[in-house]
Amino acid sequence: MITAAPPSAAPGELKVIEDAVCTFCGCVCDDIELTVQDSHIIEAKRACVLGKAWFLNHSIEDRPSCLIEGKPASLEEGYDRAARILVEGKYPIIYGLSDSPCEAQRVACSIVDWIDGTIDTTTSVCHGPSGMAFQGVGEVTCSLGEVANRGDLIMFWGSNPAESHPRHFSKYSLMPKGMFLPNGRKDRTCVVVDVRKTKSAKAADIFIPIKPRADFEALWTLRALAKDVELDPEQVLRDTGVELSVWQNLMERMKAAKFGVIFFGMGLTMTRGKHANTEALLALTRDMNAYTRFVAKPNRGHGNVTGADNVVAWRTGYSFGVNHNRGYPRFNPGEYTTSDTLANGEADCAMTIACDPMANFSQPAREHLARIPLIALDTKETPTSRAATVAFTVATYGINTGGTVYRMDDVPLPLRPAFESPHPSDFEVLTQIEQRVKTLVGVTC
Amino acid sequence: MPLEYTKIVGGTVYDPANGIDGLIRDLWIADGKIVEPPTDADAVVSKTIDASGLVVMPGGIDMHCHIAGPKVNVARKMRPEEKRKGEKLHRTKVTHSGTMGSVPSTFATGYKYIGLGYTTAFDAAIPPLGARHAHEEFDDTPCLDKGFYVLMGNNHYVMQSIQRKEPERLKAFVAWLLSSTKGFAAKLVNPGGVEVWKSHQAGNVSGLDSKVDHFEVTPREIIRGMAQAVDELRLPHSVHIHCNNLGMPGNWATTLETMKAFEGHRGHITHAQFHSYGGGDADENTFNSKVAPLADYINSHSNLTIDVGQVLFGETTSMTGDGPLGYYLSKVYGGKWFSSDTEMESGCGITPIKYKNKSLVHGLQWAIGLEWYLMVNDPWRVVMSTDHPNGGSFLAYPQIIRLLMDRTYRQDILKTCHPMIRERCSLGDLTREYTLNEIAIITRAGPARILGLKHKGHLGPGADADITIYTPHENKEVMFELPRMVIKSGRVLVDQGEIRDTLTGKTLHVAPGYDQDMEQGIQDWFEKYYSIRWRNYPVSADYLHESELVPMGL
Structure with missing residues (x-):
């Protein structure tokens, strides 16, 4: 059994834990440098705002076990x-x-x-409907390092990582200078599809505000466009709240991308349609592989x-x-x-x-x-x-105990407890x- | 404390590694090992097993199956429909519950293997980044010793070292990677092809001399370079290769070129059945067997070994580290499809499939597998496998044994298949029948030797006391599907099909020595492109639980 124990230190002495793993969200960043004094973490280098709160506010509960x-x-x-x-x-x-x-x-x-x-x-x-959709159609996906190294069209659908996964952009999806994207953000196009202008939408090159509860229709619109099915512009506007030309433009970009990625969140899985929405998104991703390389990935929370x-x-x-x-x-x-x-x-x-x-x-x-x-x-x-x-x-x-955790892309990581x-x-x-x-x-x- | 002995008396022993072919012998076991009979008259015999009239063999070894790790677990998640109608494994006082279907849950996998008389199994395709996952599952896969092969054929560092003609760097990397993952052997899956798949729609290499873009290497160079590195490191097992162009009509030429690409180095061609097809242009009407010329090459080149990857009729799940193959199969079958690319390392494809005996192609695949067993002259160089679950479940091994030992049965099944199969292969003309001794070779003694496991696959002193006892039966499927008794590490785990006791089993791994000065270069590369930290990559010894470090060969 994996029982990595925190390093021991004399009272008051500062100790540093390198490459500690943050378990606040599904990004599971494993590059955190913790400075620990007694039973407190006094610094959490590289942690995001959520990670800092997780580490720095942690104290031993004064209550019976x-x-x-x-x-x-x-x-x-x-x-x-x-x-x-x-x-x-x-x-x-x-x-x-x-x-x-x-x-x-x-x-x-x-x-x-x-x-x-x-x-x-x-x-x-949370992503139970994604699991059910997965049983229906499968999934075309990749590890997050592949996104960093290859992803030139990054889409977020019903997901707001700027607030839920703050280092998502900088570590994996938008900013990194990857093996095949030497200029980082400049080499990528970012598209956000959501029902409201989230903080993530501000980071996007293209924001597509769709009608609430219309994810299924929007995804099927794209599936149809991928296969050159003729659509009625009025019906598309009525069903999705977005002009057909916007979807057409998006589909052109999707086909032109070398390696497209769709991250999706609970805005898709927990709204009307649930697993049918995810199924549509996973099927769209699969369809896109007839034209280029395309993958999808749920942005997991815990x-x-x-x-x-x-x-x-x-x-x-x-x-x-x-x-x-x-x-x-x-x-x-x-x-x-x-x-x-x-x-x-x-x-x-x-x-x-x-x-x-x-x-x-x-x-x-x-x-x-x-x-x-x-x-x-x-x-x-x-x-x-x-x-x-x-x-x-x-x-x-x-923080206190070791063990194994899996990042949202199924990569297992070892915990490095602090005290x-x-x-x-x-x-x-x-x-x-x-x-x-x-x-x-x-x-x- | 004096040793306590278990004694198996009066059994008819098949121990080909020690030249014992159906002779009555007693076996002595102490401390989980087979030992010389004690000379001390006061030796304590705590248990005597009467094996009179029974057949005694070493425990079975499955050298190529998919039983643990990321892709196996994805397949479990993806296929609930099989489990609902599949066999149910109830929990008992000594066993966990589980589910079956083509991809059993971890505990079910362990129980089913041991129930079949298999005591060791190797997962054939683990991405290094998922190694920790495989070890975690191994800890929940009881009753077996196990290990895994590490995917390297599309690893960027491997390709880069070969491109730059730096064999010492390659050697250090292979050794470092095996040690870091606590793996057992180096595996190549569609070398170069998976990298092309990652960057091109339906991308793949077309043959041994296609260039892999960005790396400017060819599959031939990858195979040659890796075979040399593995031999120079003296790894217990050779390079284990899933050739390019799996499943494609006409791929036999690629397979023959692959065999040549080893240039005398050791090489193991896995699931050879899937790589022995004639014909071309994806045209079903031209599909035929090319086992004969490939088996000729194997027969005349002692550096090479194969396992078969037998296809059985029925439904199963295809799972592979060969991303482009997964895409191809998903288009053929049209069902759900999983694909995952792992950064710097590998790919993966999973899709449900069904082999139908009325299909010409599927019938030929079945026949081609059997041809391989029957056309390789030396049984020490051909190993039984279904590439579980790709060709079928490991639970089909007893049926394969019957097909090999009983030509009448074989011909009867052939008659139920597509009529044109007889014209497209030579199975109908093959009269060879395996003996029990030869079965013992292709299911235990042979794989142990090919894997470099000196204490497995035989019953001489010093061997692990992994022993299967069978009740002889005219129908060999009946004989092999329900062992009378299975002993693992000296403990009776199975008695007439019932699991009486369990153990975790050891993880078999290697740690070849390498030039530590090379590590800085690996670290620099790693930190540039991986999404996890260098220090969090190696799997620590904590994950091994019970384990055994297998030494390098001579």
Whole structure:
């Protein structure tokens, strides 16, 4: 197991962590230089505004590592209680995982296997529709270094990296002087398609404001133009809110590009059409490969949501929304995805890891979660941990603990922790719970 | 503490590496290894396995399959439809649950291999940037020793070193890359062709002497340069090559040129079946077998070995590091398609496919695979593979064994195929039947030797105690699909199809020595073009869990 420990230092002494990995967003920048004094990071060189906030505001939570029904308890009691809750449940669910290292995600998958439970990640509420579209049409994609070295037409669709992934432009997509783009930004054309003029739109050479909820129609307009299908200009304007000539011009640029890239975000996946939108975008990208090289890539949010997709997939064959009630994995988004399982009143106990459904799920889902025994692992107090029967305060991955995370393009990176936490890691908590679960259900491997 | 012994008595042993062809022998096991019978009269025998009337072989070795890492996992995500209707693996007291289909989940992969009597497997195509991922999956793929081959045939540094005629730099890079990724061997996939694909619509190289633009090298130069580097480094396994033009009618000429390009260096041509086609212009009517001239060349050149990449009829998933091939297949089949280009290193293509016995092309592919087994004279130089899952699942190995050992069965299947197949290949005229000893060679002793694994593929003292015991049966498919017992590292893991015990298994890797002064040049290049940091690239020893460093050959 990967257990890279933070370097030790005398009290007050400054230490420097080079090439530290930031897990705030899916860019997972691995070039951060942290200066650490005692239990504080005092400088985070090269980090963006979000990364700086992530590193510099981090402090050790002054709260017990374990609370049972709101009262401080020993970790041992917490592990025992958590294991009992999970084993006694008829429909236990485990949810979250996107801000945990792969090592912890793997243990969570084992637990869910031993309890015949359901496992789901925050993918189901962000790029889950992309995963479903992927199952339908596949994907033509590349690693982010390919974008930096080759991408001469960079499109952002329903994605606003200037605010969500601040180093996206400078590190991967727009500014880098790549192998085949020696002049960096000057060698690239940037197109933003969105329903409003985002901060990213200001960085674009061409901004195409489309009608809200018209992504599907806009993408199919482009698919038709790619294949020289004649379109009715009035209908295109009516359906997409954009003149046909604008789409024609874009298609000419797309065909003329040497290596086109479309990054897409939740503006596409979580609006009307959902997975059908993504399917249209992935199909358009595929179509474009009949004319030139073209790739697409979702701009993933959480630091290790891509790792969660990978771990759950290699363990079960499916990347999210996986149910083991029959003793083997089954996949059905809309049924085994946590927001649905809860809103339908089906789960009878839950364990959440590094997520806060009490803050962001629908009211029926929250109401049900409040009614059932809940185990919550988080680095800080949240509405979910406040509602938990057993709440563990855990160390923060990438700052206090090591492990593996996957960048949004599936590149795995090792974490380089900065300083120790008095709290256990989520890996440790889950491992302790798993051991007890195995004893209770009689698993011996 | 005195050693505790396990003894297997009375079995009919097939151990071709030690010249034992169906003789009754006892085997002694201690500490996970096969040992000499103890001379001490007080030796503690903690377990005796009566193998009277049973066949005993070393554990199987799959030297070319796709079981872990980025592209395998993408294929799992992409194909939910297979799993819903596929076999379900329930969790038990000793095993995890899993899913099947053509790309089983990690635990399912381990359980199914060991259930088949295979104890070692090598993933054949890992992009270095995804090496850490492959190691993570290996840790969740139990019951097997495993390793992987590192994709190098389109690596920019490799091409640059060859272009500049700097063989020492190339050697250092190959050694550094294998050590950094904790890989086992160097793999070339469509050398040069994937780089062309990255920068041109439907781009590819056309043959051994096409130029790769920007790098001004040819596939022939890449093959020759890499073969020399690998031999000079004395890597346990030769260069492992997926030739250019896979699947194309008329590609046999490219394959023959590839064999020549090794110029006497060691070389392993993988999934040779996919590279042995006559005909041309993508015209189905001209498609035919060219195994005969290629097998002749193999028979007369002892530096070369092959594995077959047998096609079986049915549905599967094609997955390859050959990006342009993935594009080609996606157009042929019209289904979903995944492609991913990895910076500086490699490509990838995945698409669902189906081999139909009524199709002339598919039937010929099936026949061409069998021809390879039957037309290479020396069984030590031909290895059983389906290129899992590309030609079919590894679970088809028992069926292939039957096809090789039973010519009547072979002819019966041939009759169900397209009638023109007999005219396009010589399978109908081949009467050779494999013996059990030859099966033991092409499934364990041979691959162990080709991989340079001295402690695997045989049952002599010092070998890993990886042993499969079969119940003899006239129908060899029945015999091989359900071993009586499978022993891994001295532990009985499978008893009559039931998994009784599990272990993680070792990761087999190499760390060749190299001129450390060369590393600065690699770092300068790396920092210029990669999107991750130099220090975050090498896979640390923490990821190896149980492992074994395989030494360089002599």
